[in-house]
Amino acid sequence: MVFIGIDVGGTKIACGVTDEEGVILSRVSTGTLAHRPFAAVVRDMADAALEALAQSGHEIADVGAVGVGIPGVAENVNGTVIFCTNLGWENVPLRRELNRYIDKPVFIDNDATLAGLAESVAGVSRGAASSVFITLGTGVGGGIILNGRPWAGAQGAASELGHMTLCIDGVPCSCGKKGCLERYCSATALIRMGREAAAEHPDSLILTMAGGEPDNINGKIVVDAARQGDPAALSVFDRYTTYLALAVNNVVTFLDPEVIVLGGGVSQAGAFLADAVREKVPGLLLFKALSFGRLELAVLGNEAGIIGAAMLGRLMRGGETL
Numbered sequence: 308m309v310f311i312g313i314d315v316g317g318t319k320i321a322c323g324v325t326d327e328e329g330v331i332l333s334r335v336s337t338g339t340l341a342h343r344p345f346a347a348v349v350r351d352m353a354d355a356a357l358e359a360l361a362q363s364g365h366e367i368a369d370v371g372a373v374g375v376g377i378p379g380v381a382e383n384v385n386g387t388v389i390f391c392t393n394l395g396w397e398n399v400p401l402r403r404e405l406n407r408y409i410d411k412p413v414f415i416d417n418d419a420t421l422a423g424l425a426e427s428v429a430g431v432s433r434g435a436a437s438s439v440f441i442t443l444g445t446g447v448g449g450g451i452i453l454n455g456r457p458w459a460g461a462q463g464a465a466s467e468l469g470h471m472t473l474c475i476d477g478v479p480c481s482c483g484k485k486g487c488l489e490r491y492c493s494a495t496a497l498i499r500m501g502r503e504a505a506a507e508h509p510d511s512l513i514l515t516m517a518g519g520e521p522d523n524i525n526g527k528i529v530v531d532a533a534r535q536g537d538p539a540a541l542s543v544f545d546r547y548t549t550y551l552a553l554a555v556n557n558v559v560t561f562l563d564p565e566v567i568v569l570g571g572g573v574s575q576a577g578a579f580l581a582d583a584v585r586e587k588v589p590g591l592l593l594f595k596a597l598s599f600g601r602l603e604l605a606v607l608g609n610e611a612g613i614i615g616a617a618m619l620g621r622l623m624r625g626g627e628t629l
């Protein structure tokens with residue numbers, strides 16, 4: 308039996324077919340073109356999924372289920388996407404629409420949650436009973452996996468780590484609040500802090516590496532300048548990893564998971580990032596005599612979306628434990 312995983316992003320729809328262990332057999336991508344009507348986007352999702360199925364050498368009869376990851380909130384009773392800002396979707400019947408083209412069980416979940424599920428099935432948190440995935444991208448997403456299953460919450464709104472308040476009266480967030488965690492821990496935040504530091508220290512390596520153009524400053528430049536020992540960049544990196552350690556500490560304090568996985572663009576900073584956070588977390592722990600869960604970097608990269616969606620299908624279809 309095989310599973311179809313569809314990862315819907317603001318710019319790209321990635322479809323793939325996996326085996327029962329989450330190994331990708333084939334994949335097909337297409338543009339989301341999110342400004343189009345919902346039905347047109349779903350039709351392209353189905354076309355790409357069926358093309359991937361044909362490429363895998365399997366037939367529709369071999370498909371156990373279809374999983375879909377979205378950058379938003381969904382419910383799986385009726386298969387409705389409740390809210391998805393990037394795509395402009397609000398209460399859309401994704402399962403019903405997709406079933407017009409693919410007559411298989413369809414399950415939907417948040418993309419960060421599914422990336423966490425993927426890592427817990429086929430990645431760095433494989434075999435862990437509990438894990439929390441933190442994605443450090445444009446925003447900050449979270450995924451909670453308990454006993455091998457995603458924890459979506461009673462209303463489907465759980466694990467929105469990015470919008471936990473980290474600073475009272477802090478930096479305004481797109482959600483309308485101030486001081487949300489993602490204003491300090493996202494790639495966007497790292498870039499903002501990098502630009503502020505470059506403005507304050509024009510002789511900094513950050514600005515040199517950006518060709519003297521503040522608009523060119525990105526997260527990688529800030530990290531690379533810090534790696535080379537530039538004082539302004541090191542100060543930004545220290546502040547950023549302190550915020551990240553506080554985020555990890557919040558997760559540990561609340562859930563104490565076996566593994567905490569850092570994913571998303573900033574996690575490409577690798578051991579330089581992970582080691583800095585690992586060093587800072589112990590000092591923040593409530594129970595200092597106890598250790599905390601393993602802090603790891605995600606290993607599945609862009610494939611996590613397809614794998615997680617496909618494994619959601621496998622999990623929800625049979626109700627079996629992974």
Ligand SMILES: [Zn+2]
Pocket residue numbers: 469470480481482483484487
């Ligand atoms: Zn927010």
